[in-house]
Amino acid sequence: MCVVYHGKAGKGLSVEMSVKHGPVKLLSVLETKDGKLKLLVAEGASAPGPVLKIGNTNSRYRFPIGAKSFVNGWNTNGPAHHCAVGVGHIASKIKKTGAC
Numbered sequence: 404m405c406v407v408y409h410g411k412a413g414k415g416l417s418v419e420m421s422v423k424h425g426p427v428k429l430l431s432v433l434e435t436k437d438g439k440l441k442l443l444v445a446e447g448a449s450a451p452g453p454v455l456k457i458g459n460t461n462s463r464y465r466f467p468i469g470a471k472s473f474v475n476g477w478n479t480n481g482p483a484h485h486c487a488v489g490v491g492h493i494a495s496k497i498k499k500t501g502a503c
Contacts (some may be wrong), residue, residue: 422449422462427493429464431482442501443480445473462486475479 447466454461466473470481 410430420487421454421460422488423490424451425490427464427488428488428492428494428497429477429486429488430497431480431486433480433482441480442497443477443482443486444494444497445477446494447473462488475500 409493425448427447427449429445430449433443435441445466447464450463450465452463454463468476
């Protein structure tokens with residue numbers, strides 16, 4: 404049996420887990436061309452099924468617009484490599500927070 408730890412085989416912090424199945428939102432904080440911060444949010448669903456065992460949080464996600472359209476639209480905004488994933492759909496609350 405091989406246990407995978409994030410960048411440290413045999414020691415360190417294990418971050419391998421999956422997200423509860425059901426509605427989820429992804430959130431990324433990014434910087435615009437003019438140096439302002441922007442919240443980027445998407446809503447989808449965490450779905451059951453096999454995932455890669457690579458030592459990172461890994462889940463299956465489905466988006467109403469399909470995987471290709473989601474990835475193209477998300478990446479067009481220039482987010483960083485990491486993002487937050489949480490259960491539930493609260494994009495409207497995040498939008499209100501971002502408007503403050």
